[in-house]
Amino acid sequence: MKTISEFFDAIEHLPTLPKVVQDVMQMLADEDVDINALAKVVQCDAVISAKVLQMANSSFYGATRTIKTIDDAIAILGTSRLKSLVVASGVMSAITHVDNLDLRQFWRQSLLAANISRALAIDLGKDAEVAYISGLLHNIGGLLMHMVMPETSIEVDALCRELSADKRQFIERQLLGLDHCQIGEALAIRWNFPSEISHVLRDYATPSHQHVTGLVVVVYLAVHITQGLTQGAAEVDILQNLNAEIIESLGLQSEGWLNRIEAYRELASATELFI
Structure with missing residues (x-):
């Protein structure tokens, strides 16, 4: 395809x-x-x-x-x-059912990314609610991939379980010809979401210097932190796996990030109320 x-x-x-x-x-x-x-x-x-x-x-x-x-x-x-x-x-x-996909777990991770995106946006003085929606939808393209190409998507999931979003994006393109970011952007456009949301879905996995002051980097960080928390990683390990250049550009101290990640861990239990 x-x-x-x-x-x-x-x-x-x-x-x-x-x-x-x-x-x-x-x-x-x-x-x-x-x-x-x-x-x-x-x-x-x-x-x-x-x-x-x-x-x-x-x-x-x-x-x-x-x-x-x-x-x-x-x-x-x-x-x-x-x-x-x-x-x-x-x-x-x-979207209440997708064959061979644990939809509860999918929404659990999406909601955690949304809540972390909102919290981080507040800390950085950005639009918290646009960040929330963008975080919620960051992997909606991956969900659609399971609907269209279920067998290959299961293979991608197995290969990318512990990989970052940019590496997943690369493997998706190799195996499927498209990636979840492209599909997420296209769905957001079809759903008439604002362009600022569709652009975040398109770019969050590989933020460039031009995005450092925008919501792209907020969702990038939220998704990486969500992945670490979901895998049970320690706060210091999660921080070490974040892009150091982006962290530095935001002007926040490492100690502050460790405290934030610890606080974000508590958001995980809150997501259960929404599923």
């Missing part, structure tokens, strides 16, 4: 986002969005509404009282974070 078009043509049923996700993203592109109208749109989808409330009431979001309605969720969490929760709920509900 040589082209993106051929790849997507081979998908019998391309996952589609629930209408509520598309509507919420469109509404929140308007800075003067009507909060009551926003709440009504979310409430139209009972499944996503329930999932958003479940997430919003978790200790992870630090709510000081029970959030019973979408109006409460907007008031307490804010519109940007609500968008992240709606997108996360919608994406996960759009």
